[in-house]
Amino acid sequence: MALLEIIGLTVKFPTRFGNFTATNNVSLEVQAGEIHGLVGESGAGKTTIGAAVMGLLQSPGYIGSGSINLAGENLLALDNNQYHRVRGNRISMIFQDPQTSLNPLLTVADQLIETIRQHSDVTADDARTQAIQLLEETGLSDAKQRIDDYPHQFSGGMRQRVVIALALCTQPELIIADEPTTALDVSVQKQILALIRTLAKDRGVGFILITHDIGVISEITDQVTVLRSGRVIESGDTRQVLMQPTDNYTRALMAAVPRLEQRLHRFNNIVTDDSIIDGDDHWQVDGASAKLASDWLLSGHQSSDTGTTASTTPVLAVKDLEVTFQSGQPGWFQSRSGVKALSNINFDMHAGEVLGIVGESGSGKSTLAKSIVGLVDPSAGELRFRGQPLPPGSKRHRKHPVRREIQMIFQDPYSSLNNRLTVEQIIAEPIRFYKLARNRAHIRQLVASVLELVEMPQRAMLKYPHQFSGGQRQRIAVARALVARPDFLICDEPTSALDVSIQAQILNLLKDLQEAFGLSILFISHNLAVIRQMTDRLLVLKNGKLVEISNTDRFFREPAAPYSQQLLRETPSLSHLNAR
Amino acid sequence: MLTFISRRLLQSLFVMLAVSLIAFALFRFVGDPVAQMVGQETSIEDQERIRERLGLNDSIPTQFVRFIGKLASADFGYSYRTRQPVSEMILTRLPATLELGFVSLLISLLIGIPAGIYTAIKRGGALANTLLVTTLVGISIPTFVIGIFLIYLFGVKLGWLPTFGRGDTIALGWWKTSFLTLDGLKSMLLPALTLGVYQLTLTMRLVRAEMQDVLKTDYIKFATARGINYRSLYFNHAFRNTLIPVITIIGLQLGGIIAFSIVTESVFQWPGMGLLFLDSIRYVDIPVMSVYLVLIAMMFVIINLIVDMLYFFIDPRVRLASEAN
Known part of the structure; x- marks a missing residue:
């Protein structure tokens, strides 16, 4: 049975x-x-x-x-x-996020002992012994010392072990x-x-x-x-x-599903049933088309790329970059202490290149992106954009040309679009702000065209963001970034919040756009398989330090640093299914 | 913990200094103190002598330092109106107000917290909705109307409870308490209820809102999935997690209850500090007013300190973070 x-x-x-x-x-x-x-x-x-x-x-x-x-x-x-x-x-249950699935006010011992005694008739001391054994079994080696700690004193992985011990402590069948x-x-x-x-x-x-x-x-x-x-x-x-x-x-x-083992030019055969895209999408703005958008974007590029040195100087040069976050208030008798989020980061990025940044949480991936785009001020080091020094965010003038040339796509499309504006207003904003269009009719035409370029119906411009699915929202976010005619895109985990089939669509879109417009893309992801599909070269970060810079193909064949090797080994892959 | 408390005490000291400055300004600059002390027939020379004796001719900073010194040694001066020492007047009134505040707090917590938990758990139930609507009525009606209504119902119509004063009290040293006699307790009931209704409603709604949030969290879902019994689930797991915001608000409110029980005290002719304050305003009794001001500020400071210390006991994250420092 x-x-x-x-x-x-x-x-x-x-x-x-x-x-x-x-x-x-x-x-x-x-x-x-x-x-x-x-x-x-x-x-x-x-x-x-x-x-x-x-x-x-x-x-x-x-x-x-x-x-x-x-x-x-x-x-x-x-x-x-x-x-x-x-x-x-x-029957017991294990939840997704160990940060939130343990009661913060009770010690691990409290929670385990209560659960054990709820379901079996044992003394508190026996329950405690059982609890310690269980914690040891789930891989908490110093369980005896740590059982009276509170959840927030454990790291994420350790907490999940505690959660598993809690789920196991009554010996459930399922x-x-x-x-x-x-x-x-x-x-x-x-x-x-x-x-x-x-x-x-x-x-x-x-x-x-x-x-x-x-x-x-x-x-x-x-x-x-x-x-x-x-x-x-x-x-x-x-x-x-x-x-x-x-x-x-x-x-x-x-x-x-992006594969670790090989790089596909495009994802094929993907599911497309975004119900909003289907249906009546014949509504059009006069003269708007994907072709118009793409021509307009290309013309913008040539004008900004006229310098003859463009091909030789790196589009972005990062030298000895360091970012320190001040932690809390300084005490009365101690000086300000800080956490180094990034230290000693050096790399160059060439025009038209897609550079990946990988690393675990807390490795400084997003901090790096933010310091380039100007949301975080570096505490030391130098950034150069096309050979020109890039001032730190707080000193970067609002009208500084770099503000237009570098655009960013964020991870969560649910919070990165303003829900009170229509899609038309959202996409038109960069055009108006950077004064890229002749008149209102032109703006409207461009908005409709760029939507078509990211494979959305033009009609979408009349709606509000909440009327779209996550994948469609991310397309809108891409359109908003594109319409500023950037040379340089920063994508911070652009597909982490999306389902795989949607992820494949967005990745395809980004690849197409990158090819068509020769964009330089800084692509951040914790997912190695996605990085493999998207990037030419990659950086590996760990605890704010640069571990390895490598050509992507070479990295996946023979990672140099021990940490990179470990990272690759631990990433789940489908390849063993073939091997078994 | 110790460094935390000492830091808070230091901050409190600054707050008290600032309040003393206001009290001093009130005392020194609202009208001429000497003119208010003496009669019309006192000669100019006598007035000048009094002025000299009271040190009113010294420089303002010197006077302020002397004022602080006197406050610190609990020498609060004399009332203009009754010629009694202010400290004596306050000491006879303080127990009445503190006891009233304490009982109304007790009523609001003993009813408000269980009602809050109940309405959070039984969302949309008939009793829960009734509770919410009745307390909404309670909070919408001004305190004095509630007081008058209670007097009418229980004092006049039913004749069960006394309608004014503290009733019989028993003296424990200088502290006169009404807790030890039946008459005193009966007299306490109506004013305490009147004062507590607002606090009760607030507590209930706050607990309810916080409980509803906590019940949605993963750790409560996980505890449910582990089959923890419902009583422990609601009280030990969920309610404890609502305590931080609840205590913060209740603490602030308690200060308010004690400081501003003026309306209730006057409706019930309760011989507390509120009534004293009201009388001193009527007769421009500046020494009493300025001391009252300082004392109430101190009360707020002490309550806030206690609330901060309670965080320590409730939340291990606060406790351990400060130990680590």
């Missing part, structure tokens, strides 16, 4: 516009000791399935039909109090892990995944692993279920499903 059996699960959320079906007739089985992956893009219903199994559906959601059986017992027949006794005791490694750096991710693998094998715990990351799925799951819009697309043995997908959607999804 299967440990967990979900049969024909349909979850509905009543809304003002009728019922929204979050999952539709979903069936799956999890055996004891098995790791079952649920994969799909946002809105696929992965998390809803997890919540339904826990009996913790967000109100007003309800289970329309189907059944959930745990070791043969129908969970849906339980009343709330009976269900609450199942939680923790037989654990639902909802994106357990998404908020972690790759090295920590590797360790946590290995831990989950061990626990499944040694303790016979069944896992449901919810993730959007195909790399993670391929690394540790035995079975996988691919979901889309609340329906099961394909299900079966992980290797089988990922390597020989039978469904078109799975195939398209796999094609959209």
Whole structure:
């Protein structure tokens, strides 16, 4: 008998516009000791399935039909109090972000001991002993000393171990892990995944692993279920499903996953069903077309690139850059102390080059971008843009030409667009600010044309940002950056907030634009596979220091620095599926 | 902890100095002190002698330093109106106000916190909605109307409770308390309720809003998923996390209750500091007013210090960060 059996699960959320079906007739089985992956893009219903199994559906959601059986017992027949006794005791859960899933006011010991004693009749001392053993088992070597610490005293990876210990402490039969490694750096991710693998094998715990990351799925799951819009697309043995997908959607999804092993010129065969793009998009501005936008952008380029030295001087030269953040207020008797976010950074970037910056969180990637674009003042060192010294942000005049020539695309398209302005106002702003158009009609024409250039219908200019999906918003953000006619684009994790198929579309778009306009792009990402697809050269940062500069192809063949080798080794990859 | 407290004390000292300066200005420059002390028939020479004896001819900074010195040694001077020492007048009134403030705080916390938690958990329930609407009415009506209404209902119509004064008190040294007699407690009830209604509503709504936020957090979801029983979930896990903002606001409000219980005290003829202050305004009794000002400022400073220290006990992040320094 299967440990967990979900049969024909349909979850509905009543809304003002009728019922929204979050999952539709979903069936799956999890055996004891098995790791079952649920994969799909946002809105696929992965998390809803997890919540339904826990009996913790967000109100007003309800289970329309189907059944959930745990070791043969129908969970849906339980009343709330009976269900609450199942939680923790037989099914437990691991959440995405270890920063927020532990109670900040209680020590780790408090939280563990309370949970253990909730479900078994042991003394506080016994529970404490058990808790220490568990923490050791999950990889906290000095558990005895650290058990009385508070969550904020642990690092992210350590916290996730505590979370896992908490999920395990009542010896549940099933654990639902909802994106357990998404908020972690790759090295920590590797360790946590290995831990989950061990626990499944040694303790016979069944896992449901919810993730959007195909790399993670391929690394540790035995079975996988691919979901889309609340329906099961394909299900079966992980290797089988990922390597020989039978469904078109799975195939398209796999094609959209950036690979570490090879550089594709473009992503092919990608899913396109952005519903807003379809439909009535015949509305047009007179004379507007993608061609117009591209001609206009090209003409702008030539005029700014007339200098004969342009090809030889690097477009950006960074020399001995150092950024220090002052920490807090200076004490009465001590001098100001600071954290060095970046130190001793040196590199050149050539015109038309795409330079990647990789590193784990806290490595200084974004600080580097911000000091170039002028949002952070360097504490030492020199920046030169096309041979001219680049003043620090606070001294850079508002009308300084560099303000137009360097544009930035941010990570989160939900917060980088002003929701109170229409798309037309958003895109027209740089044109008006830099006085790039002759008159209003021209501005309007340009806005419509550039939207078409980023593969959006012209009609989009009449709407507000909230009417678009994440991928469409990011296209709008790209259009806004382009319309300033920049030579230099800084993309700070431009696809990290997006689903893989959307990511593939945006990456394709950026590649096309880069080729068409010969843009120099500084491309920041924590995702090595994306860096491989996008960049010519890359920098590796660690704790604010430069570890390695390398040609991208060479880096992936033979990384020089030990840290780079480690980084590559720890990044989940699909290649082992072939090798196995 | 010690460095933290000593730093806060130092800051408090500056606040107190600033307030003393205002009190001194009030004392020295609002009208001529001598003219207010003496009768019309006092000769100019006598007035001059009094002026000299009181040190009013010295330079202003010297006078200010002397003023501070006297305040610090609890020598508050004499009231113009009653010719009693101000310290004596305040000491007889202080217990009444503090006891009233304490009881109304107790009422507001004992009812407000559970009601806040309840309305957060049972969102949209019938009782929760009733509570919200009634307290909204309570907060919208001015204090004196509530007081008069309570007097009418319980004092006049039903005749259950006394309507003015402190009733019987028992002296513990100089502190006269009404906690130890039935009559005193009965007299306390109506004014305390009147004073506490606003605080109660505020506490309830604040706790409710904070609880609703906390209940949405991942750590509460995780604790639910671990099957922690609901009582511990709500009180130990969720409520504790609402305490920091709740204590901050309640602390500020408590200062307000004590300092500005004037309206309630006058409705119930409660012989506290508020009533004393009202009388001193009526008779331009400047020494009493300036001392009152300093004392109330000190009360706020002390309450804020206590609130800051409570952060220490509640939030390990504050505690450990200061230990690390």
